[in-house]
Amino acid sequence: MPTLGFLKKKRTKDSSGSKDLDSPTSPIKETLSPITPTISKTSDPLSGTTKAGTSSSSTESTNTQDSSSTAKTSDPMTYQQSYPAQVQQRPAEPYQQSQQNVPSIRNLIHHSNTTNASSAHADSTQSSNGGAVTPGSGTAQPQLRVTKGKYSLGDFQVQRTLGTGSFGRVHLVQSKHNQRYYAVKVLKKAQVVKMKQVEHTNDERRMLQKVKHPFLITLWGTFQDSKNLYMVMDFVEGGELFSLLRKSQRFPNPVAKFYAAEVTLALDYLHSLNIIYRDLKPENLLLDRHGHLKITDFGFAKEVPDITWTLCGTPDYLAPEVVASKGYNKSVDWWSLGILIFEMLCGFTPFWDGGSPMKIYENILKGRVKYPPYIHPDAQDLLQKLITADMTKRLGNLHGGSKDVMTHPWFAEVTWDRLSKKDIDAPYVPPVRAGVGDASQFDKYPEETEAYGATGDDP
Incomplete structure (x- = not known):
């Protein structure tokens, strides 16, 4: 099942200037259609170089439900007693390798150097990279945002459930003020206290209140009643x-x-x-309506200027220093990036072993990774430099920091400043209708029977 934080809401506009995004309580305005007309073109992958006079075909898409092999068999927010409460168990599913080198995504994504026009200038008000490092340009001043929202249940029309977890659920809601759609994450206070997640819950709100970036979820504000905590976030339609x-x-x-x-x-x-994110995995990466990513679920994010010792995350993605209960720093996120790239290229994680967390931990500490022959040599070189137990040699943790990752040969054709502005077409555009609360990319769940807004003892 999806985590409670797996789903957050649609960003109505991206802006890095003084003009803020539309909050749920903003009055409705006379604006242009939220759908930017697309222009057919072909472009070199990730470089944004347009070849004139050529149009690309529309992306094939499918609305078929995930097969049983894709189901998440365990709730990531249900903590097992076989390992610490801060570690989320991943689905114990048999990762099946295809015998063919051509994956089935060819039905969804074109393999050639052409990408579908998914509105190259979508979210065009985003005019900077949000503090990202651009190779050769140094580190830009990071942007901070302050959430202004003071909301209540009366501001929203609650619609369907988008995801559930041990603490509560995420609802699709519509603002009564601007008619736009958002996601409200509802956390049951009693469950948060029972599972000793008060600190992580407060950290999630604190981290989300600080960040503003095109590839991070937006938190608009929070409120509470005697039974529940509510977090008003983006509704990200693509799943x-x-x-x-x-x-x-x-x-x-x-x-x-x-x-x-x-x-x-x-x-x-x-x-x-x-800020260390500490929970990078495909489940926490959402696709917006144009196919760009939004990182969500900041339940394990923490502000750490030097080192920390907390054991938390998902077994498949834990760095060896975390498993060994040693002090660790931001480099654990670069290790997780290596695991993510490996899983995207191979369809399984390098240390997966029948879904048993203890076996996964053993494999992580052994550190032996088998790279399939179909992995590109540059990709394998990057993976070997990210998935290394020696932190003094791990890319991203060296003198050049994240710039070392961004200038690696595998990323050679990436035009980072254009990518940060979402000025490069995504390889896959989700088949959703924009701006109408289209939740077709999410599973359906039984609705909550307990009414929100009740009064009583506050735990």
């Missing part, structure tokens, strides 16, 4: 990258590179604020 990856078995090299590059920019920005 989880996890679902697309499972349907596709694995991604072609250029597709994995596109998503990895957007994650790299987001991690660079977070680390510039001394």
Whole structure:
């Protein structure tokens, strides 16, 4: 099942200037259509170089439900007693390798050097990279945002459930003020206290209140009643990258590179604020309506200027220093990026072993990774430099920091400043209708029977 934070809402506009985004309580305005007309073109992957006079065909898409092999068999927010409460168990599913080198994503994504026009200038008000490091330009001043929202249940019309977890659920809601759609994450206070997640819950709000970046979820504000906590966030219509990856078995090299590059920019920005994310995985990466990523679920994010010792995350993605209960720093996110790239290219994680957390931990500490022959040599070189137990040799943790990752040969054709502005077409555009609360990319769940807004004892 999706985590409570797996779904957040649609960004109405991206802006890095003084003009803020539309909050749920903003009055409705006379604006242009939220859908920017697309222009057919072909472009070199990730470089944004347009070839005139050529039009690309529309992306094929599918609305078929995930097969049973793609189902998440365990609630990531249900903590098992076999390992610490801060570690989220991943689905114990048999990762199946295709016997063919051509993945099924060819039905969704074109393999050639052409990409579908997914509105190259979508969210065109985003005019900077949000504090990301651009190779050769140094580190930009990170941007901080302050949430202004003071909301209540009366501001929203609650619609369907988008995801559930041990603490509560995420609802699709519509603002009564501007008619736009958002996602409200509802956390049951009693469950948060019972599972000793008060600190992580407060950290999630604190981290989300600080960040503003095109590839991070937006928190508009929070409120509470005696029973629940409410977090008003973006509704991101395209669903989880996890679902697309499972349907596709694995991604072609250029597709994995596109998503990895957007994650790299987001991690660079977070680390510039001394924030460690600590829960990178496909389940926490959402696709917006144009196919760009949004990192969500900041339940394990923490501001750490130097080192920390907390054991938390998802077993498959934990760095060896975390498993060994040693002090660790921001470099654990670069290790996780390596695991993410490996999973996108191969369809399984390098240390996965029957879904047993203890076996996974053993494999992580052994550190032996087998690279399939179909992995591009440059990709394998990057993975070997990210998935290394020696922190003094791990890319991203060296003198050049994140710049070392961004200038690696695998990312050679990435034009980072254009990517940070979402000025490069995504390889896959989710089949959703924009601006109408289209939740077709998410599973349906039984609705909450307990009414929100009740009064009583506050735990």
